[in-house]
Amino acid sequence: MTSKVKLFNKxxxxxxxxxxxxxxxxxxxLGYERRQSGKGSSHYVYSHPNIDMLVVLVSHGKNDxxxxxxxxxxxxxxxxxxxEK
Numbered sequence: 001m002t003s004k005v006k007l008f009n010k011x012x013x014x015x016x017x018x019x020x021x022x023x024x025x026x027x028x029x030l031g032y033e034r035r036q037s038g039k040g041s042s043h044y045v046y047s048h049p050n051i052d053m054l055v056v057l058v059s060h061g062k063n064d065x066x067x068x069x070x071x072x073x074x075x076x077x078x079x080x081x082x083x084e085k
Contacts, residue, residue: 004025004026004029007022007025007026008026010022011023011026011071011074011075012075015068015071015072015075016068016071017065018065018066018071019063019064019065019066020057020059020061020063020064020066021063023057023066023071023074024044024057024059026074026078027046027055027074027078030048030078030081031048031049031050032046032047032048032055033046033047033048033049034046035047037056042058042059042060043056043057043058044056044057044058044059046074046077048077048081050081050084051077051080051081051084053076053077053080055070055073055074055077056070056073057070057074058070
């Protein structure tokens with residue numbers, strides 16, 4: 001199993017203790033576009049051209065653990081994207 005598949009399974013199976021850098025890499029790999037809400041802001045907004053849902057992640061450093069609700073919102077968005085395919 002590749003490291004991306006392992007990471008994907010980790011995020012879906014247990015949305016706790018997921019680091020910003022991990023979820024960021026998965027979202028970018030799936031074709032999401034990332035923008036920062038303001039210069040120097042800790043808020044990152046992810047969008048995908050095929051769905052009308054935004055995912056907002058707040059990071060205060062690359063090793064920050066994300067709140068569970070943010071990870072669950074990202075999982076919900078990924079599931080919607082998979083249904084569209």
